[in-house]
Amino acid sequence: MSAKRTLHEGWTVTGDPDAPVPVDGILASVPGEVVTDLLAADLIADPYVDDAERELAWVGRTDWTYRTAFTVDDADRDGVDLVFDGLDTVARVSLNGVVLGETANMHRRYRFDAREAVRHGANELEVAFTSPYTYAEAQRDRLGDRPNAYPEPGNFIRKAACNFGWDWGPNLAGVGIWRPVRLETWRTARIDEVVPRTALEDGTGVVAFSVRLQKAADADVDLVCSVGPHQTTVRLNAGAETADVRVEVPDARLWWPHDRGAQPLYDAAVTVRDGAEDLDSWTGRIGFRTAELDTAPDAEGRPYTLRINGEPVWVKGVNWIPDEALFSRIDPDRVERRLRQAIKAGVNYIRVWGGGVYESEDFYRRCDELGLLVGQDFPFACAAYPEEEPFWSEVEAEARDNLARLAPHPSLVTWTGNNENIWGWHDWDWRQDLGDRTWGAGYYHDLLPKLVAEVDGTRPYWPGSPYSGATELHPNEQAHASVHIWDVWNNDDYTRYRDWRPRFVAEFGYQAPPTWATVRRMVTDEPFQADSAAMLWHQKAADGQDKLQRGLDAHLPPVRDFDDWLYFTQVNQARAIRLGIEHFRSLQPYCTGSVVWQLNDCWPVTSWAAIDGEERLKPLWYALRDAYAKHSVSFQPDGDGGLNLVAVNDTAYPWHAVVGFWKCDVEGRILARALVTLHVDPRDALTLELEQGAIPVDGEFLITGPEDFPRATWFSKEDKDMDWPEARFEAVAEVVDGGVALTVTAATVLRDLCVFPDRLDPDAVVDKALVTLLPGERATFTVTSEAIAASPDLTLALTRRPVLRAVND
Template sequence: MLVLRPLHSGWTLRAPSIDGPVPATVPGCVHTDLLAAGLIPDPYLDANELDLAWIGRSSWVYSTSFDAATEADQADRVDLVADGLDTVATVTLNGVRLGRTANMHRGYRFDVRSLLRPVGNVLEVHFDSAYEYALGVRDALGARPNAYDEPFQYIRKMASNFGWDWGPTLVTAGIWRPIGLSSWSVARLDSVRPVVSVDGADGIVDVHVTVERAADDPLTVTASVAGVTASATVPAGATEASVRVRVPDVRLWWPRGYGDPARYDLSVTLSAGPDPLDAWQRHIGFRTVELDTAADADGTAFTLVVNGMPVFVRGVNWIPDDAFVTRVDRARYEARFTQAVDAGVNYLRVWGGGRYESEDFYDLADSLGLLVGQDFLFACAAYPEEEPLASEVAAEAREQVVRLMPHPSLVMWVGNNENIWGWHDWDWQAALDGRTWGEGYYLDVLPGIVHSLDPSRPYWPGSPYSGTPDVHPNDPAHGTTHIWDVWNTHDYRHYGTYRPRFLAEFGFQAPPSFATLRRAVSDDPLTPASPGVLHHQKAADGNGKLARGLAGHFPAPADFDDWHWATQLNQARAITFGIEHFRSLRPLCMGTILWQLNDNWPVTSWSAVDGDGRRKPLWFALRRVYADRLLTFQPRDGAPALVAVNDSALPWQAQLDVQRVSFTGDIRAKTTVTLDVPAFGSVTLPLPADVVTPDSPSAELITADRAVWFFAEDVDLAYPAASVDVTVRPFDGGADVEITARTLVRDLTLFADRLSPSATVDDQLVTLLPGASVTLRVTGSDLPAPDSPAWRTAPVLRTANDLVTA
């Protein structure tokens, strides 16, 4: 039987630039090893990142020794298996070169049986500078444009290692996935490719197997699911076989909100006669998935259909959760996924400048019913299609498609992020002067690999993409769209001019939570323009765009605390405005994927969850607008109408009072509406003229449950100075904070992390009319006493009123 022996202990790291060997952790990377040894400062603090650029431009050697007294004697073959080397590596064993690698996104296998010694084997992995390699490829193939002045498109490595408009430039090297010895005899399973389908009430798994041989014996492949077993013979010398397993009355895997994500165990064994040789196990799920891209009167649809049910995608973009990816373990994924699910998310888009995530990522998504769209790893650049990259791209794609295809959560492969759009609109064509830029990958190589290996899933050439070269790739009426003019040049109300079929990227910035920023930046005083704050703002003119985004909504902030609150609130407002508008267009628009859920370090960015895992006000806004049932006021025919969107499996029937109310709480007009919204549907209800016509636009609002409509922007509203009564009731591990409004208070927010860095709160952005109350639960340690003024005043307790009345 195949035996895998990890080689994860005893490693050291050395380089000419450091004195002596340094203990190394495998899996890991150079930066985390140097940090653990106390040889470098934390790259995430202040501007330390800049002083550590030399690491990515240096060569490094990882070394370990091990004994192998039994492996060579007990197996026909012993392979060194390296699941992930980052990136340009030369592997030697006992002084003999095994091979050279240049792709972070592939695994490698070397036959080492003849080289093994009973004791004292020396294994070394020499890493060359990724910069040096990438620049060499650039010089050989010719320069090509990209979004950043870094050579990331010339090497098959995580592009965001080279910095992004939300991430640090920390170019890593190291053994970043498991490495070990695989001992086997006769034959082993080289690949297992389960193609899962549904036929009526039955589930079908067509298991395609390739084997690697050390002998020509006839073999048997056996596959089992839910007590159903089927076998096939692999004739002597043959290396391929297929087995079909049909499971009757199968339970389907459903996405979150549509049913249970039922899974089954699939086991595959390889044997020679009665002797088992190798085994493979995965969880699978039976479901169908397709894209509805039919033409209609409004353009071309883009609707994800799972098990015959159209799904409105409530998505977020996912980036690597840490610049040092080996620090992201299953618990970290679980924390982020819980935050996503609690915010109403049903879809994660794995963005093309990151990586193919670990098995834990997709397994958790499977178990939670989270849908996953996987970009192939190309982003924001023109990519050469010549060697040495062409064969690496194809091999990487084949390996990752086969690795990930057992996961039912994975519902779409996407060719690239913004590269087809870039070729059209980013002045690439003149700069390229006829050189390749990646089109052959996206329209030929990648779809060919997906269609041949993974026919159960759709492939889409790019994000954004209209569906045809004859239509502009970012035409909102066709396929998928990215909206970035709002952040870059337009007020967020410009979202309301769009009628996209599927919105795959859009976002608005804000700084991280105060405790996160304060941990990362030692500036004294802390200001929007202090050096550390600016270093942790990577977007071009990011702070300028934040300021322009406030214009017309809020006055210029008076100090840092007001700036921090105003920009976080404006981010939440912008995304609320956009998503409510896009969801109100259902079924014309059938998906929004917010940029972005998470950060990979402490930074001002578009995220809902910051680099220390804290939820920004945007997260609480997202929970509201991504709820299964959404009430929103939307402009229709020149007046606000009530739109009810029901993304649940049950009809939504209710009676609601809709009121026009003064800021003092006086009811000026009222109507009662009857909701009857079908499952997975929406209705628009016009409202009486007296309800939607204000006597005083600056001092009135419309309410319906928690939905509100103000008739003017904050700067033009006659807000009262916020006045509330606060009662703090401690309990073991936290406190309940009851807040009763004496005046109208809009977007009431308690910043628990300003009470204690460990503290969290269960709600934010609450609007109360005079006399109304809310109880917020704060959990955490080291909280101030209940009678402390901190609970009742800025910068802990904030409202939109503060920013205007101040």
């Protein structure tokens, strides 16, 4: 049987002796990256705190050499291979002084034949990395510069674009052995690749295994392919190294996204045998489902409808970036926490954004098990990419590798060619700068669709995000397929989301700073100020602070201090995204999904994320949960001065309900009541026109009653113009198992009531946020925190500002 042995111990890393910080043989983590090694050795400051990132530019401009030693007891094998699941990025691999090969692509796996270099006994392994800047700038100089949204050469190296910094991320473009490395030994034959393609034929699950072997010599071997108890055996005669093997699974159960059904998974295996001896094996887990993308033109343009098992799915999505800027810190538990947070927010779809990486096995395995749909971008983002060699061959190799690697996962339902590059070519003044130089079109319209069809063949491909479906159309045309909406954040008030009538929104977002405890981690300025030097360093978006202030000026009262600024900006972010989602959901089935930018952060930063870089929930997360609820009611303007009530039912059953709503004055006195009977078909929306007398004017507002779905509101004025009474309430904190129950009883209107327990305990979590109450109503917030529960002073602090906040406090 083949043997696979990880080589993760005993590594050191050495840098250039003339670098600003000389590094000679410090301990190195594998998998890992040089920045975490330097941090562990106390040679650099934490790049996440204040502006320490600024001082680390030298790291990405330095060559680094990793070394380790290992022993081999039996080198007498037909095959001895060194296998790297990820090298970041430009490296020369040597064993005992023999160069095994060179790499120039972070996004693919490498296998090196080490049989002639390996020794019985002690062995020395070296991986020498060239600075990513040295390589990328040399390629840029050779091929000619190309446009990039950021002044970095990241489009001239097959490395995660966001490593070079983004408008939410740091520039920590280091190097490292970022995924596992191992020594593999084998006899006679080994399995080189397995691509299991699943299909359904009249209720029978069919798995077509495409298997490629590597043989040391001409030999007859048996190939055993199985799915659960069902198996097929074929003979590969001498000289044959590939086979297509069909295995049938009667009465296969369908895999569904978590909001549609169950996620049955089947154990699949491939074994190569020589007589009674097992030579090598491959295992994976598969699911049976179909994934289709309906983009056939209709009378109104072109839809973008995802169908799973033939059923259209309204995509309740979020965009995903690498969950840490230092990738080795992303362990399976962290991935699971983030995905579960997504599910609890009502999310059914995650788009893996093209400025990062092809996501990990841990990520896809948990999406399979949890029932999260995934759209994977190929890693191209916001830049023109050269198609000349070596890049064309590298892109082909990485695409083939990852299409095969990710093929087993039923959660993966779409492939997309790039992020914003086709849009950039149309609108970002690229063409004059490019002249006749390549920019990536050959990848998106030719190479990648061919490879998806050839290697995978079971999932749809779309050339770009956004893309309208035809080269003669503007790529961000809202009547055609997928769009990105960024004019709102960049130029307009967030109420302008309602001016859009898109078919599918693949990106839209609104910023806010992270939670208080995370701000305390990232900034040491005293006192806290929104425009302090360190806060501004952690605001990477162009004119970001000004855009935040524009939103505050349009909607909320003037801020009195940093606490107000932090709370109000977070409220504005949550309101903006909830308004957008509810508007897009009200347009179904014309609009088929919204994918919010973004779920997560990779470090502590002011950004568009719902979950900040320290894994804490911002108010936006709670707004996502409300906006993506299975049953949702919202008030929507009709464009002619009228107002509609829109009810959305995202379940498989009819929704029959009676909705009560009230028209109130600024004091919270009920001026009129109404009851509406709802009958909403499964997976549908219902629009009801309100009578003119029900529409609030001159400081009045509408609010639904305490129903079993998120409360809907409609205000005739912005908070800054509402003559709200000063917030009065009674707050009582009671210690309960695992934390504190905080019950707030309103004596006045309380607008967007929030509790921020992280100000008292960084690990504390609250179960709800953004609650609006009328006089006499009450809400109970459950705070999970043993530290707060154990301290009477902290428990009391939950009942008052700045922990307990309302817009009108």
